[in-house]
Amino acid sequence: MKKLQETLVSQGGVFEYVMPVQNEAITKLQRLL
């Protein structure tokens, strides 16, 4: 399960709600794109 979650995070998956609009997932995805 940990491996699945790590893979999803590395592919931009989000597991946590962060209040500010600009969160880590966007930065991560910007890198991926």
Add this chain to the structure above:
Amino acid sequence: MYTISEIGHTQGDNTNAFGFSVDTPFASSQPGITSAFKFSDGPTSLLQPLGANGGPSAFRGFTVRYQDRKAPTPYIQQWNFTIQQALWGGWVGSAVYAGSRGIHLFGGNYDLNQLDPSFWSQGLALQSTVANPFRGQIASGPLSGATVQRQQLLRPFPDYQTVQTFAAPNASSVFHSFQASLEKRFSGGLSTLISFTGSKLITDALSIGGGGNATGLEGFRMGRFNRALDRRIDQDDVSRRLVVSSVYELPFGKGRKFLADVPTAVDLILGGWQVNGIGTFQTGKPLIVRGANNFTGISFPDLVRDPTLPSDQRSANGWFDTNAFQNPANFVLGNAPFTLPSTRGPGLTDVSFSLFKTFNFLERFRLETRWEMFNALNTVNLNNPNTTFSPNAQGVNTNANFGQDLWLARSPQDAGWHATHLLAQKDRTMNRRDFHSLVAAGMVTSPLAAAQMAGSAPAERAFDFVVYGGTAAGVTTAVAAAREGMKVVLLEPHDHVGGMVTGGLSGTDVGKREVIGGMALEFSIEARATPWVTTSHRHDAWKSEPRVAESVFHEMLSEANVTVLYRHRLKEKTGVSMSSGRIRSIEMENGARFTAPIFADCTYEGDLMAQAKVTYTVGREGVKQYGESLAGIRAETPHHQFLYPIPARDASGKLYPEIGDYPRGTPGEGDGKVQAYNFRVIASNDPMKRLPWPKPAGYDPARYELLALYIAGEEKRLSRATDFNEVLLPAYSATSKADINNRGGFSSDYIGKNWEYPDGNYATRERIWNDHIGYQQGFYYFLATDERIPLTLRMEVNEWGLALDEYEDTNYWPHQLYVREARRMVGEFVATQKDLQTDLSKPDAIGMGSYQSDSHNIQRIVNEKGFVENEGDVQVAVMPYQIPYRIMLPKREECVNLLAPVPFSASHIAYASMRMEPQWMLIGHAAGVAASMAHQANRPPHEIG
């Protein structure tokens, strides 16, 4: 004694056509009762296609398809030479040479916009970003941004994405075969047929069947530049096949040699026995190895030596020499051939017997029972080995299962009484001749069959992962798995991928944007409506035009090399073959069959799940079942309601149309009813780009009496005229284009008319689907034309019409009914209300949801005061919550190789929040990665570590 020799030649044509077309649907307002129109009168109007009016630059910046108007007609030549010789004792021998040649066959599509490989020498500089010269000229899509990759500008058509050939007749095939047979014609109760076929099928057709990807697993590597590179022994070539079949009628009982005069009672037991035997022995099919990764986008590896192992060294633990494959150097084409001609998969040995007994009685009836033994020798028949090469940085394979047979292909010995039929004598269906012809049909590779192999879908295809249902989640499931290296097929029952995301839901419900990541966010940004929207403007990102969304999905599927097959609908009732809690294969209505170690059901309806006998439920639970306060029938429904009291009956006591003549039920208790469906039409308020609201066939304004009363009631309640936004809710995806949502007490939701849909058969669903079209078209037409609608509102409604740049193939009407909820699995873990509100963290989280629990109305009833009332709508806020992996797993004891990312396991209340398209897409993303991990580990998805 006689000899017959024969020589023959035939030639057949095969044609295909492509162009602008539009269907005019005819729907009765009361299907089965009144007709849509009389043949003697003819239809009232026929729609005309938009044709070339869009202009030559209508699709600039997108993926387009190209068909050569002067393409030659495909044809097949067949020839054969036959010698037949009568031998002794009723035996007849024959020898046949048969061949065929397919010329200009379909199945040779490729990307006309492929990058010239001579540019590969520029290496990673190809991926550097440069200023986009088309900025400002292309309105949306990936080519509308400020920058593009350098390689895009080096393409032959730099202002387009993929330029895919369509029905390009540039493939060919050659088939040679030697067929020998020996037949003992029926005498003395015995007949036997022994047949042998040795053959070779050579082709360069890519995706057999005419569709296919432009590049990759089934594509021409160098479509524009060197198509001959992919000429090879076909992947379905069986080089040798021997089949022996025999039927023996035991010589006992009336009309037979022995015991012909026994009393009827004895004959009933001893007479009428027949033994059948079939033995099939065949060689394996050539293997296809892919998985290289070197920036070319072409996954052919390098072959450093022949990977074939001697037969005594092949086993389930190692079928070929895996070290013979290496990753090619970056930006260099791998040299492995399309198929490995001498490295074939395991063959097949299958010997089966059956014993038939027929009881004749009362002269008219026949009772037939049979005992069958499949795979009598209990031969271990292996499936094709894993052929996914996964290189590391040194170019060496890292997939531990590469070259291994992970799954048994055919069932072990299975014996028992299998069928008993009572037949009327006149219906006798199977005699000896029938039996032989049936057996022969499967065992002799005729020249015709070979020609068909090159031009139509083969009967059975093996993949690593079969995804059924081309919804948006189906796409992310398939793409995520393919990106992990799996060989994936996506089967879509109809003509489009994307489900509701391309089917009209431009303004999808999203909730907190911050919780959406992965492939769902990737899609949203790619398909965003406004070109200048960036990742930091994500509130606007979730609005896309359907045709843009579909082109993004096509691109994602194509880049990941997913095989996509349209019009592949699961055969009803008998489409799934299972044994030992595992789906072995699924069969489509068109006869195509697919095998894989893992399957996913991504349909809104859960059809694959249901046929796999996985437990599921339909409708809402009661409060008690899972302790959910919001569950069951609602005592009060505050939203989307008749807020001004309207009597449910007219002066004569008759119910107004569209009100259900059934009781509310007891609040808090469950029922089998599902929330309302509608279509999310894409409308335009640009006079040049809209089709006036169409009048449906059989339109009857009396059906919308309640709508007129509702609007009149709203005017009294609000003391002002009702405006457009209070009856219909537009969500803009472009300046003059919007997805029109349901709003208020009487709107586009067709309440209470879909309860039979989830569990209905295909015919029932089609009837309900068409009924929804008739209702909703009539709803808009009534608002636009009926004099009881205030003039100001009518004028506002008439400013809009169906957008002319969407859904040309379905009359500008969406291709997808908004099936908000159908079957829901009851699996390893059932998500419920607490998982949205209090129990927010999960150890096996795979993503997050946050949209309010949103169930649309379920029924429209007469309330206790005699007024009309909608019941079932729930709009309750939730906290952002984690979605557990377990919701897509069936109970382990029911099925170990199915994932259900769309009809997942949740109560009505939890599903009403989790079912949003972004969540479906991210659940699909996780399903694809999980399938790949399960495949690599050769474990059920329940056990991924």
